[in-house]
Amino acid sequence: MNPSPGPVRGSLTDPHRTSGSTALLHVHLKPAAEEAVRTGHPWVFDQGIRKQNRPGTAGELAALYDRRNRFLGLGLYDPHSPLRVRLLHQGTPVRVDDAWWRERLQKAATRRAALFDSQTTGYRLVHGESDGWPGLVLDRYGPVLVLKLYTTAWLPWLESLQSWITGLFHPRNLVLRLSRNIQSLAAQRGAPADGTVLHGPPLDQPVPFLESGLTFEADVLRGQKTGFxxxxxxxxxxxxxxxxxxxxxxxxxxxxxxxxxxxxxxxxxxxxxxxxxxxxxxxxxxxxxxxxxxxxxxxxxxxxxxxxxxxxxxxxxxxxxxxxxxxxxxxxxxxxxxxxxxxxxxxxxxxxxxxxxxxxxxxxxxxxxxxxxxxxxxxxxxxxxxxxxxxxxxxxxxxxxxxxxxxxxxxxxxxxxxxxxxxxxx
Structure with missing residues (x-):
């Protein structure tokens, strides 16, 4: 992924863009949507958009603006959902690059560092919008991590997600789960299917983990949610x-x-x-x-x-x-x-x-x-x-x-x- 200029300071990490590609997607909001973004709400629905400079593609970074052309924030664009933009950042422009993403993942991990001891090895590491990763969750089951996506906006980022997650947590396995509503769209795009092992050896058995000292097994490939x-x-x-x-x-x-x-x-x-x-x-x-x-x-x-x-x-x-x-x-x-x-x-x-x-x-x-x-x-x-x-x-x-x-x-x-x-x- 190559950096390109945009309404953020410094480089802009975007898997869709290469040098000389189409300008960054600009999305101008209606008053109610402007206010929601300013107060920290992480969703922009299609009816909240006043205009945009061009059609957007799934996973593209969208810069959000108010009626006076003032920068409001940055989010992931999803043309396949009424929930059109999922906010990544609100406020003044920021430098969005590989280090920015890795720091954001580290913050989610640090938030949970003191919550569990060795008697609980199954818990959530990233909880979607509330951790700054909208439409994405990451669960731990002992040595296995399960990444679940609820929007096609993350599909173009899979390679980067795998790198960031394995680089920080060093799991034995990383498994991809897709919500039912995006599985057919993922197949059309040639993305890995629900239950794909993105990293590590093949998995053919449920994964054991501890919760409060009790032993459970999670069906991370086919079970409900991420397996438990x-x-x-x-x-x-x-x-x-x-x-x-x-x-x-x-x-x-x-x-x-x-x-x-x-x-x-x-x-x-x-x-x-x-x-x-x-x-x-x-x-x-x-x-x-x-x-x-x-x-x-x-x-x-x-x-x-x-x-x-x-x-x-x-x-x-x-x-x-x-x-x-x-x-x-x-x-x-x-x-x-x-x-x-x-x-x-x-x-x-x-x-x-x-x-x-x-x-x-x-x-x-x-x-x-x-x-x-x-x-x-x-x-x-x-x-x-x-x-x-x-x-x-x-x-x-x-x-x-x-x-x-x-x-x-x-x-x-x-x-x-x-x-x-x-x-x-x-």
Whole structure:
């Protein structure tokens, strides 16, 4: 990549440009978009653009300007998405070169340096926009790193990304994952496919890693997200602290993370329910791997393959002491909000019916289109219409390795409530 002049000081690293190529893409914003950029919001949508000097290509650096032609910032252009520019820098011009990118990656790593010890080797190293890498996440699973891209804007930068990541972290392997919405576009561009090992020897087995001293395995090539739900670590630890002597039900269990922590916390039984048979097989494997750490040698593990929504309708009442409801995102776009609200109410109402007197309900949401305060109030309001009195124990949001630097990034939330020992009076 060769430096070329632009509205930034010094060289401009851009994989699309060579000496004598087309001028840097200039994007002029409408007033509302100007204000959003000035206040630090990292997204510019297509309807926020007033004009640009020419069509842009995926991954091209776009210089942003206001109505008076004043420089606002610099971002990655994506012509394939309504989210047209993802901001890299806001404010005065900067020198953007290889050293700038490497320093930005180092900052993300330093931010997490004191968060984990040798007992936790699975965590997020880069969390998208909140770490200055919009539309990109980087997760660690022991010696293996997984790079996931959510925009085609990063595809032309893959060679540089590989160099920066391997140069700083020295992983045994670097695996590429692509979000579903860009996989066909990546194929059209001749980019590596989802699950490609960009660096290191071939991988044909799940990757083991530690979380709070427990052993899990991540399917980094084909699993959901980057292979594991790392963002629920703190909630899993909380469930462990509440599980002693309880019969635990883990709805939408995936590979059983909540159940393994509950078993180490002294649960008498744990039940994983999921529709995916491969996830349930992984849950059984994780239970066997970690059994030596369980204080109660008689703790039992059950798996149920079923649709949670349907199963809850016929499940026996007052059958568990701790119920975890952790569904997938029920609204992936704003248009699905109304249906998601209805689904959450149904899940909370039916799951609450299963909780015994003195038991605990943990309700989680990873839907970005539902704000934390709104979700918490939805759960409270739903439970007020049950015959049980509920005491709120705590609220949680995202863990420190998944920071949220702007409102839309606040996707994860959970509320813990305990049922009274006696039903509410009619």
């Amino acid at each position: 739900f790392l963002d629920q670590r703190e909630n899993r630890r909380k469930v462990e602290s509440l599980a002693a002597g309880r019969a635990v039900l883990n709805l939408f269990s995936y590979s059983g993370g909540f159940s393994i922590y509950a078993a180490r916390g002294g649960a008498v039984s744990v039940t994983d329910l999921d529709l995916n048979p491969h996830a349930l097989e992984a849950a059984r494997h994780h239970f066997a791997l970690n059994r030596p750490q369980f204080p109660n040698p008689r703790t039992t593990h059950h798996t149920i393959r079923a649709d949670a929504f349907e199963w809850l309708n016929r499940a026996p009442a007052a059958s568990h002491d701790l119920v975890v409801v952790d569904p997938p995102a029920l609204a992936r776009q704003a248009a699905e909000r109304t249906a998601a609200l209805r689904a959450y109410r149904h899940l909370v109402r039916q799951a609450a019916r299963l909780v015994r007197a003195g038991g605990i309900l943990v309700a989680c949401s990873c839907t970005a289109h539902l704000r934390p305060a709104e979700f918490f109030e939805l759960v409270r309001e739903t439970l007020r219409h049950t015959r049980t009195r509920w005491r709120e124990l705590c609220l949680t949001t995202q863990p420190p390795d998944h920071p949220a630097a702007f409102p839309e990034a606040e996707y994860l939330k959970a509320i813990y409530l305990q049922a009274a020992n006696q039903p509410a009076k009619p």
